[in-house]
Amino acid sequence: MTPGTHHIAIAGAGLLGRLVAWQLLRDGHAVTLYDAGPLDAPPAAAWTAAGMVAPLCETSISERCVHDMxxxxxxxxxxxxxxxxxxxxxxxxxxxxxxxxxxxxxxxxFRRDLDHALGGDSPCQTLSGSDIQRLEPDLAGGFHQGLYLPDEAHLDNRTLLSRLLEAIRALGGECHGHCPVETFPGEVATAEGRRHFDLVVDCRGTGARPHHPSLRGVRGETLHVQTAEIRLSRPVRLMHPRYQLYVVPKPEHRFVIGATQIESEDRSPVSLQSSLELGSALYTLSPAFAEARILEQGVNLRPAFLDNLPHVTHQQGLISANGLFRHGYLLAPAVVCHLLAEIRGHGDQPFADILAARPPQETTA
Ligand SMILES: Cc1cc2nc3c(=O)[nH]c(=O)nc-3n(C[C@H](O)[C@H](O)[C@H](O)COP(=O)(O)OP(=O)(O)OC[C@H]3O[C@@H](n4cnc5c(N)ncnc54)[C@H](O)[C@@H]3O)c2cc1C
Structure with a gap:
């Protein structure tokens, strides 16, 4: 596609949908963005997520390509x-x-798995109790050993989603909340009827099941707490035989806590067991969390294919990007850059060997 000459519809204003809409507007295209829910606090997994960008932490439980992306x-x-x-x-x-x-x-x-996955070339550093106290002075004193994973990052993801929406509107993007759509090559169907576009990009996460019967949702639960009694400068993970608790600092003394990955599409509220486990594990990280206020309990479904890897599929008039699973913020740059190269018609698409393959379970003979 040549820049600035096409009208493109994006279905789904979660993480991928907003990034793609913003980039296509910057290329000069006209963009119409649809979401089934409200745009200011969307039902997207991206809104519930903790916003960690942690390639090393995820390597021991993922394919090597997740680390590379x-x-x-x-x-x-x-x-x-x-x-x-x-x-x-x-x-x-x-x-x-x-x-x-x-x-x-x-x-x-964890260290063994990481070294194995990276061929013994891991930048992971072993820490003593005093190293831990130096890095995070507000943690409880009883941790005698830890690991430091340099370079890893975290994002203020909710502000990011809001900033993306502002940028999309400022560039003239047409945005429709509370508007569930069905996608077709060159067409979007809403309750009002069908509308023609030069191209449709489907970023509906678990909402795209009509196109991908094998897509599944994997339940995740979070607690949002607020306290000024403790400061953390980075995400902290507490390793436990049954779960890995993560605590991610956010602005205004907020923290997002999560651990769960449940093979279920149940969107009902957080269970008492999860709530107790998250809360008590958090308390063992630092008793200063005892007086934290619970602001929110979140539940959402991570969109995943059977191989737990993302895929971009392309037919005339319709491109679909999905399956970011528990790695949306980690993998979105690779997926979006690949998808944009596909739309721009560049021959050299990044990560094509991983992303352009059809999901194995949907390959036709
Ligand atoms: C608890 C939890 C914690 C997480 N933490 C992290 C983390 O720390 N780091 C990380 O990298 N990833 C994390 N993730 C994963 C990340 O959130 C997802 O991988 C990412 O959000 C997927 O992006 P997406 O755009 O494909 O889907 P989504 O963000 O889910 O967006 C899909 C959008 O499509 C809309 N939609 C659905 N159906 C329709 C329809 N018919 N019409 C119009 N719109 C529709 C939805 O309303 C939604 O807004 C976490 C996920 C969860 C649940």
Whole structure:
């Protein structure tokens, strides 16, 4: 496609939809963006997410390509945030992993898995108790060993989503909230009828199941708490035999806490068991969390294919990007840059060997 000459519809104003809409407007295209929910607090997994960009933390439980695309994200996000005039939404202070003395085996195993995945070339550093206290003085004193994963980052993801929407509107994008759509090559169907476009980009996450029967939702739960009693400079993960709790600092003394990954499409509220586990694990990280106020309990579904990898599929008039699973912020830069190269007609699309393949379960003979 040549720049600035086409009218493109984007279905889904979550993470991918907003990034793609913003970039296409910057290329000079006319863009119409649809979401089934409200645009200011969307039902997107991106709104519920913790916003970590942690290629090393995720490597031990993911394919190597997740690490490679994640490293690309560490360079791409700062560039995009500069363009959005919002560089402070990006914090790159590494990640800290700790374990209680009885669970130190979890740290050792994590390190082994990471070294194995990266061929012994891991930048992960072992920390003593005093190193941990130096990095995060407000953590409880009982952690004698930890791991530091340099370069990892986290984003103020909700402000990012709002900034993207502002930028889309400022560039003349037409935005429709509360407007569920169905997508077709060159057409979008709303309750009002069908509308023609030069191209439709489907970024509906779990809402795209009509196109991808094998797409599934993987439930995740979060707590949002607020306290001025403790400061953290980076995401902290608490390793435990049954879960990995993560605590991610956000502006205004807020913290997002999560751990759960449940193979279920149940969107009902957080269970008592999860709430107790998250709360008590948080308290063991620092008793200063005891007086924190619980502001919100979040539940959402991560869109995933059977291989838990993202895929971009293209037919005449319709491109679909989906399956970012638990790695939306980690993988969106690679997926969006690939998708834009596809739309711009560049021969050399980044990560084509991973992203352009059809999901294995949907390959036709
Ligand atoms: C608890 C939790 C924590 C997470 N933490 C992290 C993290 O720390 N780091 C990380 O990298 N990733 C994280 N993720 C994963 C990340 O949120 C997802 O991978 C990412 O949001 C997927 O982006 P998406 O744009 O494909 O889908 P979404 O962000 O879900 O957006 C899809 C949008 O499409 C809309 N839609 C659906 N159906 C329709 C329809 N018919 N018509 C119009 N619109 C429709 C939805 O309303 C939604 O707004 C987390 C996810 C969860 C649930």
């Amino acid at each position: 994640g490293r690309f994200a560490l360079t791409q996000w700062p560039t995009w945030l500069e363009a959005l005039e919002a560089p402070s939404l990006w914090q790159q202070n590494g990640s800290l992993m700790v374990a209680h003395p009885q669970d130190l085996g979890e740290l050792t195993q």
